[in-house]
Amino acid sequence: MKPLxxxxxxxxxxxxxTIDQVQIINNQTNFPISWLNTQGYCEYSLYLENFQHIKVKANKAMLRGTKVHNKLEENFKxxxxxxxxxxxxxxxxxxxxLSREFFVMSESYGIRGYIDEIWLTPDSIVIIDDKPGSRAYYSxxxxxxxxxxxxKDSIGDDRKIEGALRTRGTDNIFWRHEFDEKAGNEIIDLIEHVQNLIAGEDDFIPTTNPNKCRACRFNNACPNAQ
Structure with a gap:
């Protein structure tokens, strides 16, 4: 593939x-797409970090992931x-x-972020997010x-779009699925929920999984910690 x-x-x-990481663009609140991964793990941590402005250090897994990510970007450039x-x-x-750190933003849905890697071919688009491990969680x-x-919203591309998850630092794509109408409706509903959280119309729900609590960076600051 030609690297561009x-x-x-x-x-x-x-x-x-008042809310960290949220931008207001044309009177629409716009949040980072990475929030959706955090929301699926425990949306209350979004509240602690970005609404209560609680600061904690990055854990070892985050630091290791950043190091691998930066190396990949350096090699690509x-x-x-x-x-x-x-x-x-x-x-x-x-x-x-082939492109990396490909910026996308939808003003209408109020989301933005950097795609880890994107393959653009004459027939289809494959959007890849690198993750640790090889298990595809809903988040x-x-x-x-x-x-x-x-x-799709910002480019208006009519080619087939697929989403994929890949083990960080490897070529192992462990999940891949077409971004079809069902997937679109599912993610639009979730984005609407996060927008309602930002607007104060929905309540932040903490996880009930004690294993998630033990691994969470905000464990000591969270009143809901298991």
């Missing part, structure tokens, strides 16, 4: 006055050519294109579906 890099990541909005988005899309209609699936939705 897209760098236009300017966010044309303003920071939310050695051969990648920077191109504007329209040229990347045009090129991919006739030949396979991970929701995150990659949101990338698919943001890509």
């Amino acid at each position: 890099e897209f760098r236009d990541t300017e966010i044309r909005g303003r920071k939310h006055p 050695k051969d990648a050519v920077v191109k504007p988005l329209d040229e990347i899309i045009s090129t991919s209609k006739t030949q396979e294109v 991970m699936i929701h995150q990659v579906y949101a990338y698919c939705l943001a890509y």
Whole structure:
């Protein structure tokens, strides 16, 4: 695949006055797509980190993941050519294109994020999110579906879109599924719930899984810890 890099990541909005990581773009609250992975693990941790502004150190797994991620990005940039988005899309209609850290944002759904890796071919788009391990949890699936939705909504591409999960630092794709109507409706409903959390219309529900609590960075600060 031809490695092409897209760098236009300017966010044309303003920071939310009270909630970390949330932007207001054209009067619509816009949150990071990575929130959906956190929400599926325990949405109360979103509340502690971004609404209560509780700061805790990154754990070893997060630091290790960041290190591997940065190395992959560094290796990609050695051969990648920077191109504007329209040229990347045009090129991919006739030949396979590979890009990393591909920024997508949907103003209408209020989501944004960086796709770890995207394969653009004349027939289909494959959106890949790198994760530790090789088990596809719903939280991970929701995150990659949101990338698919943001890509489709912002680019308007009519090619088949697939979401995929890959073991970080390897070529092992352990889950792959077409982003179909059912997947779209599922992720739109979840995004609406998170938007309602931001608006104060839904309550944050903590996990009831004690194993998640023990592994959570916010364990000592959480009143719901098991």
